[in-house]
Amino acid sequence: MAAAGVVSGKIIYEQEGVYIHSSCAKTNDQDSLISGILRVLEKDAEVIVDWRPLDDALDSSSILYAGKDSSSVVEWTQTPKERPHRGSEHLNSYEAEWDMVNTVSFKKKPHTNGDAPSHRNGKSKWSFLFSLTDLKSIKQNKEGMGWSYLVFRLKDDVVLPALHFHQGDSKLLIESLEKYVVLCESPQDKRTLLVNCPNKSLSQSFENLLDEPAYGLIQARLLDRRKLLWVIHHWKKIKKDPYTATMVGFSKVTNYIFDSLRGSDPSTHQRPPSEMADFLSDAIPGLKINQQEEPGFEVITRIDLGERPVVQRREPLSLEEWSKNIDSEGRILNVDNMKQMIFRGGLSHSLRKQAWKFLLGYFPWESTKDERTQLQKQKTDEYFRMKLQWKSVSEEQEKRNSRLRDYRSLIEKDVNRTDRTNKFYEGQDNPGLILLHDILMTYCMYDFDLGYVQGMSDLLSPLLYVMENEVDAFWCFASYMDQMHQNFEEQMQGMKTQLIQLSTLLRLLDSGFCSYLESQDSGYLYFCFRWLLIRFKREFSFLDILRLWEVIWTELPCKNFHLLLCCAILESEKQQIMEKHYGFNEILKHINELSMKIDVEDILCKAEAISLQMVKCKELPQAVCEILGLQNSEVTTPDSDTGEDENVGMTYPSSTFHSNTLPTLAASGARDDSPTHISVPPNVSRLTPA
Numbered sequence: 001m002a003a004a005g006v007v008s009g010k011i012i013y014e015q016e017g018v019y020i021h022s023s024c025a026k027t028n029d030q031d032s033l034i035s036g037i038l039r040v041l042e043k044d045a046e047v048i049v050d051w052r053p054l055d056d057a058l059d060s061s062s063i064l065y066a067g068k069d070s071s072s073v074v075e076w077t078q079t080p081k082e083r084p085h086r087g088s089e090h091l092n093s094y095e096a097e098w099d100m101v102n103t104v105s106f107k108k109k110p111h112t113n114g115d116a117p118s119h120r121n122g123k124s125k126w127s128f129l130f131s132l133t134d135l136k137s138i139k140q141n142k143e144g145m146g147w148s149y150l151v152f153r154l155k156d157d158v159v160l161p162a163l164h165f166h167q168g169d170s171k172l173l174i175e176s177l178e179k180y181v182v183l184c185e186s187p188q189d190k191r192t193l194l195v196n197c198p199n200k201s202l203s204q205s206f207e208n209l210l211d212e213p214a215y216g217l218i219q220a221r222l223l224d225r226r227k228l229l230w231v232i233h234h235w236k237k238i239k240k241d242p243y244t245a246t247m248v249g250f251s252k253v254t255n256y257i258f259d260s261l262r263g264s265d266p267s268t269h270q271r272p273p274s275e276m277a278d279f280l281s282d283a284i285p286g287l288k289i290n291q292q293e294e295p296g297f298e299v300i301t302r303i304d305l306g307e308r309p310v311v312q313r314r315e316p317l318s319l320e321e322w323s324k325n326i327d328s329e330g331r332i333l334n335v336d337n338m339k340q341m342i343f344r345g346g347l348s349h350s351l352r353k354q355a356w357k358f359l360l361g362y363f364p365w366e367s368t369k370d371e372r373t374q375l376q377k378q379k380t381d382e383y384f385r386m387k388l389q390w391k392s393v394s395e396e397q398e399k400r401n402s403r404l405r406d407y408r409s410l411i412e413k414d415v416n417r418t419d420r421t422n423k424f425y426e427g428q429d430n431p432g433l434i435l436l437h438d439i440l441m442t443y444c445m446y447d448f449d450l451g452y453v454q455g456m457s458d459l460l461s462p463l464l465y466v467m468e469n470e471v472d473a474f475w476c477f478a479s480y481m482d483q484m485h486q487n488f489e490e491q492m493q494g495m496k497t498q499l500i501q502l503s504t505l506l507r508l509l510d511s512g513f514c515s516y517l518e519s520q521d522s523g524y525l526y527f528c529f530r531w532l533l534i535r536f537k538r539e540f541s542f543l544d545i546l547r548l549w550e551v552i553w554t555e556l557p558c559k560n561f562h563l564l565l566c567c568a569i570l571e572s573e574k575q576q577i578m579e580k581h582y583g584f585n586e587i588l589k590h591i592n593e594l595s596m597k598i599d600v601e602d603i604l605c606k607a608e609a610i611s612l613q614m615v616k617c618k619e620l621p622q623a624v625c626e627i628l629g630l631q632n633s634e635v636t637t638p639d640s641d642t643g644e645d646e647n648v649g650m651t652y653p654s655s656t657f658h659s660n661t662l663p664t665l666a667a668s669g670a671r672d673d674s675p676t677h678i679s680v681p682p683n684v685s686r687l688t689p690a
Helices: 088-092 094-102 171-177 208-219 225-240 247-262 275-283 297-301 319-324 335-345 349-359 369-391 395-399 402-415 431-446 456-467 470-488 493-509 511-519 526-533 542-553 561-579 584-592 600-616 622-628
Strands: 010-021 033-043 046-053 064-066 074-078 104-108 128-131 135-140 148-154 163-165 183-185 192-195 684-686
Touching: 010 046, 010 171, 033 171, 319 349, 335 542, 349 456, 349 470, 349 542, 369 431, 369 470, 395 402, 402 431, 402 456, 431 456, 431 470, 456 470, 456 542, 470 493, 493 511, 493 526, 493 561, 493 622, 511 561, 526 561, 526 584, 542 561, 542 600, 561 584, 561 600, 600 622
Parallel strands: 064 128
Antiparallel strands: 010 033, 010 163, 033 046, 046 128, 074 104, 135 148, 135 192, 148 163, 183 192
């Protein structure tokens, strides 16, 4: 609606010497440059952008207000008498960008609740103000082309006259607006900033978790403006480097949001159990993690899983053992047994260069040596054809390919901070960094739809370190990305699924711990996000991650073994978290500080033991069976109609156990290869990866 009086409120930004150029013709018309004051004001939880001529600064009768009320929408009307005659030379001027001001003027739609105000003079017709919620985009001038100027476009596609900043530039205004709205560069025109635009890739995978919900709280006027400034400031610091920024900063941001939600009433300090799940659900559409007790659900979570076996790991698979399982033509003789040995102990480092190609699917397990040699030749040709595609793009071409520019920029930034403490990548002009860059750029040609997303360099780094070959590293990386692809897609479907599955497993293992996490707004397990996104890459030392990944790649005892690893880590930290009564902030901080402090062998033992414990359970819920890849299940669940105990008809991969015995961990905790036995129940026949 039109303002009834002078707009008052807290001034966030104010700048004099902001002009509207009402005419581009070189005449003596005094109205050709209209000087005014531009303000951003905060009033009644609403942010207003207000510009008016200097002599109208105290009179709002002529202000045009573009609000949500359809009766106050600004229209454009042709005014032929105002059209100046312009020569052809003007068409090439940068001022043609705001030339439309000369051919149109504002006209107010008739008001339903009163007459439209009349203009007192020629300048007052240019006055305008609008709510920030109605802003659609901001167009900026070309760098180095005259005065800095901005053009505001509203959501109803009304384009306001260009505002020229004769005193200083427009950067401070943009910074002020960014405290209240998210601005991002348009894919079609980098000079145009879109307001609250959706993120286009998971390079913002971490920042996505709060951007939209926080904005929703702002729009709903639930977030205190004074705290908002602090939230935005710290959240942007996290967004700049989501992988290295500490969880402490994140927890402080979320804490301010929650404090605003709680208010000052002590009775509101206990958040509803479903509130945090709803908050994350808004951030990741489709994510539903149960935070409430439902009929039958609590009974399932209290299933007695029985005693958990304590297992141990063997020595890494040696080159000698590997060679014994290869025939004269180079075929692997007993693939299941080979995978079992890798799962049990990992690989000796000298063997990784060979074995990883099989584990990742680059080499077929059944292939001969000659077939693999031929495959490598074919893949080498294919790789360099793709590499040539981006290498041959000229600077002029790249200027017209914003996606390729964006990919290159992000890759260069990430490569320069990937594993730089590792000798393979340390120092300036390191050839390892050049190869990282080239492989990632080539992957953009291989999968241009996905391109490059922040975090992918973390997955490539260990592969290149082991392969020491550009082509082999690329194809191993491409195979690994086939497994991890959904983690990096815009919709984050892989992350949604894994967080839900992890919540299901953890609830079965320890419903009390789950309830505690939920009481601290942590039941949605966001603190595991980084673990899942890049497969623990930042949680273990570089050498430990080599061991961990090769074990996971065996897909034993199931494809979701990494979720059991998460359960094992959380279970190890449960006592400290609960006994010290950690809240939301402390849990985030504690989990983040586990980085580089986790014993990889211990966690692998615990995760395997959890798997064996679950397989032995006769009342395993169907949802858990599906996560663990248990098929042909006839498991009795508490809500079954029969209520009878039935045998568990589950399947394990034949390679999981070489026999029906398992070695146990010696009392001292040291490795013990003696055949101490733990019997596998006879009703457990085989576990097949889902």
